[in-house]
Every structure is written in structure tokens, then in C-alpha cells.
Amino acid sequence: MSQVLDPPPPTTEAAPTPAPDHDLAALAARHGLSVSGARPSLPEYVRQLWARRHFIGAFSTAKLTAQYSQAKLGQVWQVMTPLLNAAVYYFIFGMLMNTSRGVEDFVPFLVTGVFVWTFTQSSIMAGTRAISGNLGLVRALHFPRAALPVSFCLQQLQQLMFSMGALVVILLAFGVPPGPSWVLAIPALVLQFVFNTGVAMVMARVGAKIPDMAQLMPFLLRTWMYASGVMFSIHHMTGPDSGLPSWIGPLLQVNPAVVYIDLMRFALIDSFGGGMLPDHVWALALGWALVAGIGGFIYFWKAEETYGRG
Amino acid sequence: MADTPADNTPAERVPTVVADGVDIVYRVNGTGAGRGSATAALNRILRRGKAEKAAGVRRVHAVKNVSFAAYRGEAIGLIGTNGSGKSTLLKAVAGLLPVENGRIYTDGQPSLLGVNAALMNDLTGERNVYLGGLAMGMSRAQIKERYQEIVDFSGINEKGDFITLPMRTYSSGMAARLRFSIAAAKDHDVLLVDEALATGDRSFQRRSEERIRELREHAGTVFLVSHSNKSIRDTCDRVLWLERGELRMDGPTEEVLKEYEKFTGGPAAKPKAAPKPAASKPAPPPAPKATAVA
Numbered sequence: 001m002s003q004v005l006d007p008p009p010p011t012t013e014a015a016p017t018p019a020p021d022h023d024l025a026a027l028a029a030r031h032g033l034s035v036s037g038a039r040p041s042l043p044e045y046v047r048q049l050w051a052r053r054h055f056i057g058a059f060s061t062a063k064l065t066a067q068y069s070q071a072k073l074g075q076v077w078q079v080m081t082p083l084l085n086a087a088v089y090y091f092i093f094g095m096l097m098n099t100s101r102g103v104e105d106f107v108p109f110l111v112t113g114v115f116v117w118t119f120t121q122s123s124i125m126a127g128t129r130a131i132s133g134n135l136g137l138v139r140a141l142h143f144p145r146a147a148l149p150v151s152f153c154l155q156q157l158q159q160l161m162f163s164m165g166a167l168v169v170i171l172l173a174f175g176v177p178p179g180p181s182w183v184l185a186i187p188a189l190v191l192q193f194v195f196n197t198g199v200a201m202v203m204a205r206v207g208a209k210i211p212d213m214a215q216l217m218p219f220l221l222r223t224w225m226y227a228s229g230v231m232f233s234i235h236h237m238t239g240p241d242s243g244l245p246s247w248i249g250p251l252l253q254v255n256p257a258v259v260y261i262d263l264m265r266f267a268l269i270d271s272f273g274g275g276m277l278p279d280h281v282w283a284l285a286l287g288w289a290l291v292a293g294i295g296g297f298i299y300f301w302k303a304e305e306t307y308g309r310g
Numbered sequence: 311m312a313d314t315p316a317d318n319t320p321a322e323r324v325p326t327v328v329a330d331g332v333d334i335v336y337r338v339n340g341t342g343a344g345r346g347s348a349t350a351a352l353n354r355i356l357r358r359g360k361a362e363k364a365a366g367v368r369r370v371h372a373v374k375n376v377s378f379a380a381y382r383g384e385a386i387g388l389i390g391t392n393g394s395g396k397s398t399l400l401k402a403v404a405g406l407l408p409v410e411n412g413r414i415y416t417d418g419q420p421s422l423l424g425v426n427a428a429l430m431n432d433l434t435g436e437r438n439v440y441l442g443g444l445a446m447g448m449s450r451a452q453i454k455e456r457y458q459e460i461v462d463f464s465g466i467n468e469k470g471d472f473i474t475l476p477m478r479t480y481s482s483g484m485a486a487r488l489r490f491s492i493a494a495a496k497d498h499d500v501l502l503v504d505e506a507l508a509t510g511d512r513s514f515q516r517r518s519e520e521r522i523r524e525l526r527e528h529a530g531t532v533f534l535v536s537h538s539n540k541s542i543r544d545t546c547d548r549v550l551w552l553e554r555g556e557l558r559m560d561g562p563t564e565e566v567l568k569e570y571e572k573f574t575g576g577p578a579a580k581p582k583a584a585p586k587p588a589a590s591k592p593a594p595p596p597a598p599k600a601t602a603v604a
Contacts, residue, residue, distance in 0.1 A: 024330040028415035036414040037405030055444035062441050066432035136427035
């Protein structure tokens, strides 16, 4: 239904459109004015985003700090939260259900899985709400909108750094020796961050169009988590004596979450040998990062001018 | 005609914002039959792509065929009764709302004055100054340079060291002052102000009016939406009067405000000469009055 407001009382004071239209367009063209609210080209968009890098950093740090600023223990919760999370999973899966069968160093295995998975999960969740949850910001200020999902993923990365600190303590406490392979955690994290950001940007666009996604995502993510071997070893579950068809194992191991989780386990836990990794694991990790990162960025940019409208 | 005093000196004045026959239409979901109920929502999803009316989407035509050209150095007031489309037009000029028909051309990026959304109540005033500045696109060095100026202008520290306390501890007036100070710290090519002057106590209002005038001298063009005829008079030299989404009048402040005050003054004021036939078409107005405006 086209709702036209009541016709106004007839005007007598001035013409509603005083100047001929083509004159205005010509005037604008003569002085080189640009059309307001048009989407910038991709290289220009990247440049604008780079120019806002300080905002992205400051915004993510501010979000992180604001999170616990009302708690008595304050920033201690940054470390406490992941530790408590790990404790809960250990209690359920390690002690009650005894999933640890066949997995050496089960606690480090579990905690690494939980932390690395949480990084991906919360990045995607934050991405889904990046635009729809910040409409006020989007409607008030001009900046490349990709700054929001990137900033939220950066916040999750900072959060993960606290978790990794806790993880090192757990590893040492459970007798996992530090080794040179720990350095591999860095490229693994970088690739995972790129992957997360890409998926977060895809979800940001979807979530901006369909806010209902924020309700649906927790279920999708939980399903994904159970398929990702966070609390059990896919390698053991799908082994030759498991009775499952032989193609299930490789199929599950292509899952990007599995790739990044297993890479981190491989880097940090020496009993988690290279034999338990999927084939071509680094190529997979890089491939997922590039596909999600570049694809997600372009997909997000395509709708740049529509965010916050309607 | 009314709004093109530039006609005489076309080469002298540089336009900064040109609106060319702009229409803005809002689409609102969840109206129509059974508004908001589950079945209505399902119906809307199933019938996507069908007529918007059947899907329960209502269109609100908020701005109708508005054209104007704003020039460098002008301060333009936007007036009109509530719901006449002033803020909508401002958002479209800022590029934050799509136009249905027509085009808006701008020189540089017009910015709405306001950083409220970027600030966080749990952070200290100090960190918010930085966060707000970065959100507006200032560099860290620029903010550092202006930091003291911003804090002094806001007057936050007049009653003690409040700038290092979280913003949630501020009174609403203090928070509003800090927000205005941060927002006004940046020089804008085209500055859009939406009722921002109504915040703070009297002395702060005076300072903010001064600041707007300063910004206007530094920068290109200022648009001010306000219901206070006084602040429009103090700040603006040209006024656009929107009524029901249509540009009703465009001219020097005094002339437009005089008519506007007559219009809003109700029957107490001198009754307008306008007869009220049920004319559905706002046809080109009779000449005599229109020339009086120009």
C-alpha cells in the first residue's frame, strides 16, 4: 500500500521545485560533486578500511575492556572465563562420560579444542550481529562498514590471547613439555583469524538483511561444534575399527574447524603427532583462509551501501 | 526564483550539496492484516516478491521531490513541524538513507554531527574522546593535539576530575556536553546538525552556538535541524521549510521564519491568505507571493 501522507494544504508561498532539474544535475557535474551514498570501488574500499585501522583497533580493545568493567574482579575474568569453560567440559566429557579413551593428554587436548573452537564460534556470532546490533553506529557515522566485523573478530582474537595464556599454564601443569613446534601456533592462529573474519563478514551481511539469523546461529554453531571433534578425537572415532565407512573420516577432517583445531593441537601437544592430522593440512588451512577471507570481504563489500537502511 | 540567489553570480559560489528531485520512501514491515503475528510473518515470507501491499509492507513517502543547492559558506536551517521529513532529508544528504528517485550530489563526505553511538558508557571520558575521534576518522595525532581543547570545551573537568571516570557516572547533561564537544572537534566539509543545540545548560548552549559558527567559517556548509526558531535565527542565513515531506519554502531566514511562525501560530496569528480548496495538486503557486519570497 502506498501511503501518501495527507496532501498538504495548498502552498501559496513558494514553488516546491523552484529550479529545473537538469540545471541542478549540471551544476553538480560542473563542480565535480559526487553522488552521496554510492559504494566505493574495491581498491578504494580497501584503502578506506586501512585508513580506519586505528579505529578498528581502538573499538575492539574498548569493547573488550568494557565487557568486564562493572565486575569486581574486572579484567581477571578475561582469564577466568576460559578456565571455567575448560573445567566444565573436563568435568562432563573427561570425568562423567569418559570420552578420553584412547586420547593421550586428554585435558590439554580438550582445552585446546575448546579454546580454538570458541574463537571461531564467537567470531561468527559477533559477526552475525556486527551490523544488525550496531545500527545506531552505522546510521550515524561514515566509515567502511567492514570495520565492524573485522573489529569484532579482532576483539575475539584478543580474548583468545588471554585464553592462550591460560592454556600454556594448563599445558605445563599437565606435563606437556614446551617445544619448538609451539611456534607453529602463530601461523595457525593467523590463518584461523582470516578464516573467522571472512565468515563473520558473510554472516554480517546475512544478519543485516535477516536479523533472525542471530536466533538461528547458536543451533547451527552447536551442530558444527559436535562435528568438529572439539571434545573427542575424530581420528580415533573414525579409525578402521570404528565400523564407520572409510570416507567419513577424511570428509570430517576437511571441515575448517577441524583443520584449525588439529593444527593447534599438533603445534602444542607433542603426543598429538603428525599422523593424526588430515592430509595436506597446511594447504587446507591456507585454502580455507583465502576462500573465506577474500570471498567474505567481497561479498560484504557488494552490499556496502545498503547497511543500516530501510 | 526563491532558492537560487546564485543565478546572478554563477561562477562565484561553489555548491557543496545539490539535491535534485529527491524522493525518500520508508518501507515498514509488519503492518497490514494481523500485524506482527506469526501467520502474518509467514505470509510475508511466502509471498515475497508479490505485491508489497499483499505482503503487509507499508510505504511511507517521507520526502517528496525536494530540490535545492547549498553553497560553500552557507548555514542552512531546516524547519517544519514534527514528522515533516527534516531528519530524513538530513540522513539522505549524509548518504545514510537511500533515495527513491532523484539524486543527491555532495562535495566530500557530509557528516552528521554526533558520535553518541560510538561511545561506550563503561569507558572513561578520556578513552571516549579517543574512540569518538577515531570513529569520525581523525588520526591519533589529531586527537592528541585537540584533546585538551575538547575537554576544556565540554567543561567536564570544571567540577573535578571527571574525565578519568567512566561515562556512566556522568549526569545526562555532562554526557551530552562531552558528546557534543567530541563531535564538534572535527572540521567537516559539510556539517549536519540535528537538534544538537538543545543540550546542556544555558552557558553551554551559547558556547555550542559559537562553535557551530566557527565550524561554519572553517568548513563548507552547515545544515541545522531545530525546533528553536531562536537558534535558527542566530545561526542560519537561509532556511528550508519542509512540510509533509515537501519543500514549502526556501529563502532568507527572516522571510521564511515569518511565514513559518504564521503557520504554526495557529488561528491566533494573522490568518493566511491561502484559501483551502480541496486542491489535490500543489500546482505551481500563484506568482505574486512567490516573488515576494525571492
